Amino acid sequence: MSGGPLSCFSKQGILLLSILHYGVGISLFNKAVGDSVELPSGLEREDFKSMEWKYKKMVIAEFDGNVSLPRSQFEGRLEMNDSNFSLIIRELTLKDSGEFLVSAASNRGQSPTKTIHLQVHEPVSKVAIQKEIKLLANQSCSVWLLCNVSVCSNLSYTWERGNETYRDDQQIHFSLSPADGDISVTCTASNSVSEKSASATVKCSNTTPEYNTWMKWYRIYIVVALGVAVVLILTVAVAVYYCRGRCNTADLTDDTRGKDTRSNSQVMSIYETLEDLAVPILNKPQTLYDKITFGRQPEDPSSSYQEVL
Known part of the structure; x- marks a missing residue:
């Protein structure tokens, strides 16, 4: 089992550490x-x-x-x-x-x-032990225990297994064999103003399955979180690609419309030029003088010479 035997670590020890931390002459009050x-x-x-x-x-x-x-x-x-x-x-x-x-x-x-x-x-109000037991190839069991507490700061943990007492972190790990039978484990979580305990029984058998416990759920949460992140990244990538495609299509459409407009303008200009040129063709000059002053209205001839011309 991880951790060592519980040392003589009492409230007097905590008080000594407080004095060293805050200094002599400074009073310390712990309240809930x-x-x-x-x-x-x-x-x-x-x-x-x-x-x-x-x-x-x-x-x-x-x-x-x-x-x-x-x-x-x-x-x-x-x-x-x-x-x-x-x-x-x-x-x-x-x-x-x-x-x-x-x-x-x-x-x-x-x-x-x-x-x-x-x-x-914050006083400790709830303590629960979550466990995971795996059957190994050598027919022994690997046991993981987590002391789940309602308060997360300024806590100390004490684990008791059979006749042994250990001080450790929030989780412990040890091995069991089927011959060990039922093992009672107790976790006590405490701070300066309160403490709570919880107990659990663990056992190793040849038919011990992998428990659906906190460790498995933790792995599931990690996988789900990664899957959601991948989906979000792909969604953003597709959206960006689609928007860029729409923008490029819109630019090409605007260019095509611009070319059509310019082409139509040129055709109309040519048509209008030809129409303008067609006007004098319909009004051909009648006399030599008309060739010089184009567009003059014809007058009655005043002489036979002008009439002949």
């Missing part, structure tokens, strides 16, 4: 969504004439003779104790996580700023 928290200021009213709480560099509560609560994301959920200046926040949300700074001034001067870190967690 929907909880309330009271952040202590460490001050006494008679010793200080003014003080303030800050969250992300913004004043959210202050005292200068009277308690004042400026508008903030905690509006309607915030309260400050006017005797010891502790800060009470109700109905916590994940967005309330962060550092709170408290500072005060007395007759002796400014007091050191105190830092309090609040971490709000």
